[in-house]
Amino acid sequence: MNDLDSEGREKRLTAVAPNRLAELEAEAAADDEEASLPDLPNVETYEEVRMRLAPNPNGPWHLGNARMPAVIGTYKDRYGGWMLCRFDDTDPETKRPALAAYDAILDAIEYLGFEPDEVVRASDRLETYYEHARALIDRGGAYTCSCSGEEFSALKNAGEACPHRKKDAERTRAEFDAMVAGEFSGGELVLRIRTDIEHPNPALRDWVAFRVVDTPHPREAASEYRCWPLLDFQSGIDDHLFGISHVIRGIDLQDSAKRQRFLYEYFGWEYPEVVHWGHVQLDAYDVELSTSRIKTLIAEGELDGWDDPRAPTVASLRRRGIRGEAITEAMGGLGTSTSNVDLPMSAIYAENRELVDDTADRAFLVREGVEKVVMGGPAAGEPLIHPNHEKRGVREIPIEGAVLVEPDDVPPNGKRVWLKGYGPVRHTRDAFEFTGEGIDVVREEGVPVVHWVPADGNRPVLLRTMEGDVEGRAEPGFGERDPEEVVQFERIGFARVDTQDEERTVAYFAHP
């Protein structure tokens, strides 16, 4: 129906002002060009821009995670590139994967407007990592080490090698094979990369590539493995194997590229371009952007679930009827600076409003309704379905003798108010008397326009908001709206119809 309307508009415009239409199109094109991400470095030196999303599926996504597909996906579109979704699920214990999260994350990516060209799980690729580890050992690039974490840390901070560093390849190879074969328990042995034990940056000195984890991986297919790679190894190997040209990741991984370069040198590979960005903070939430924190709050019952309106998650915004594209746009506007940034929710709301305002039907919702008998006047009100699209028609709302209005909208005794789509009424004694003037009383005398619902036959609504649940009454027929539909409650804001049952509608508030 919107298509028809916009087509109609365009036809009219073409007839009336052909130049204006061209202008509008030019403006729209210009809008797309500007206000977006900076160009990726050295794109011209690669045949194809190949990027990867590397989520840890240890839970559904919070809003900070959405930045990854938003930015990477936007670049993919810009350069006609290729995008891999690689689940970096190599920690069965500390950041234990949640089986449901794999699909939840893929859903979230789709919701944000993108589709990976390929999806893989690191936990399916252990043999590949082992092969490369063995190759590396043969090149003298790694050694097995049985130092405790504290012991090694002390030596490392002093720039001193541990006794295991001088192990030869054969012995390392044998011990690594034993690690893979499950002959060691967690904590007994690790495989370290031989980097530079005196490197000025202590973070780069002989880092751990593989360790033993006693806890089985939750994925059936990976549950037998006990020797697991750490991120810098796994990710470094995979980035090369998948031909990744541009790696985009957070500042917490600033040293990763430097660590992985040692690996790349041993193998004679070229390291991809790297872009780092800072952390995102959202205002408007009490809850910190942390998967484990949100998980805890849900377990404690503080939040109803990942899609609780108070949760700073992708699922929550989705349930509130906010388009993924709005999140993507807002994230894109942040650019890729390495400093931490604050993203106001209003930025997402502004993008969303632009997307939904034209299509969202209008409806009335009265909270804390005050009942007033209406005396005289027509039997029904006929507010427009959409103020900018008269052709979409009106909502026929019968008044069965009385209406509900919000307490703040009840005028003082003797004063008038305009029941939107119905007409002017005067508050006399305890009723609303229809006065019958034309719309001029609104335009010229400043009579306020208010929304209302009939006292009888209205539809109970539970509106779930970030601040808590609100009870209200919507106009009759609201119970017929399809779940998923986004409407605008006039003078309140946009909301998504969530569920309909016998006695009421549940809707989620998006934003004003």
Place this chain on the structure above:
RNA sequence: GCUCCGGUGGUGUAGUCCGGCCAAUCAUAUUGCCCUCUCACGGCAAUGACCGGGGUUCGAAUCCCCGCCGGAGCACCA
């Protein structure tokens, strides 16, 4: 302690590489006005920033130095 990164209006961003066209862009936000049977949409206007100090220069947001402030890493997490 060691290593690295960064500081432009309330927020984000452009400009910084190649100093002047930057009393600084755009968006959002806030306020006011216009439009309007919504406090939406649309239109107009206003508000508001180069962390500080030195230096180089005819000229610095942009280059150099010193501070200050903030962030990240130094995990058998990602």
